[in-house]
Amino acid sequence: GAGVSQSPSNKVTEKGKDVELRCDPISGHTALYWYRQSLGQGLEFLIYFQGNSAPDKSGLPSDRFSAERTGGSVSTLTIQRTQQEDSAVYLCASSFPSSGNTIYFGEGSWLTVV
Amino acid sequence: GQQLNQSPQSMFIQEGEDVSMNCTSSSIFNTWLWYKQDPGEGPVLLIALYKAGELTSNGRLTAQFGITRKDSFLNISASIPSDVGIYFCAGQRGTGNQFYFGTGTSLTVIP
Numbered sequence: 470g471a472g473v474s475q476s477p478s479n480k481v482t483e484k485g486k487d488v489e490l491r492c493d494p495i496s497g498h499t500a501l502y503w504y505r506q507s508l509g510q511g512l513e514f515l516i517y518f519q520g521n522s523a524p525d526k527s528g529l530p531s532d533r534f535s536a537e538r539t540g541g542s543v544s545t546l547t548i549q550r551t552q553q554e555d556s557a558v559y560l561c562a563s564s565f566p567s568s569g570n571t572i573y574f575g576e577g578s579w580l581t582v583v
Numbered sequence: 584g585q586q587l588n589q590s591p592q593s594m595f596i597q598e599g600e601d602v603s604m605n606c607t608s609s610s611i612f613n614t615w616l617w618y619k620q621d622p623g624e625g626p627v628l629l630i631a632l633y634k635a636g637e638l639t640s641n642g643r644l645t646a647q648f649g650i651t652r653k654d655s656f657l658n659i660s661a662s663i664p665s666d667v668g669i670y671f672c673a674g675q676r677g678t679g680n681q682f683y684f685g686t687g688t689s690l691t692v693i694p
Binding site for chain 2: 473500502504509510511512514517519525560562564566567570571572573574575576577
């Protein structure tokens, strides 16, 4: 697609339920990032995928969080047994590693845990 | 993941004033990017810098790639209300490496 696409754009879920957030990166982009952002705050790094390399999972806040990237394209971020503190915007970004590369963001998935 | 030191954390300025913010790192970077995030939206790229010492402008915005490769600056001249938002820097050590983001500068412009 023309840009990074994320779905759902908004999700309200009950505490304890699992949620899946989807990211469809720009076609051909081999690098994919997930970030979490609380209201008015900075970007909290979650996970980074680059091609076929092992992902950098160092930012995942707990074992309730996991992410997959199938076929080197679409990625799914899964949050199990959601807690209220998980409420935030989850941003996905992608880039193509070449000289002069930049990173492009999606519009984010707004998660509210009630 | 590593985060870059970005300052100031927040700014409240009068419309028409100039703004300056910066980003520093303990590591050398080969690429510096500056983003703006409007409320409710994802960050949007403002300026990309790929060479030490490079000075690049985008309208009223000017960014510089520090000669030490460990810092970058973003200046906004003659601020207007629509400049309000959060500004992020991002750095990359080399092609194919991960981008690291600054902690953000929240800008409020008072009409």
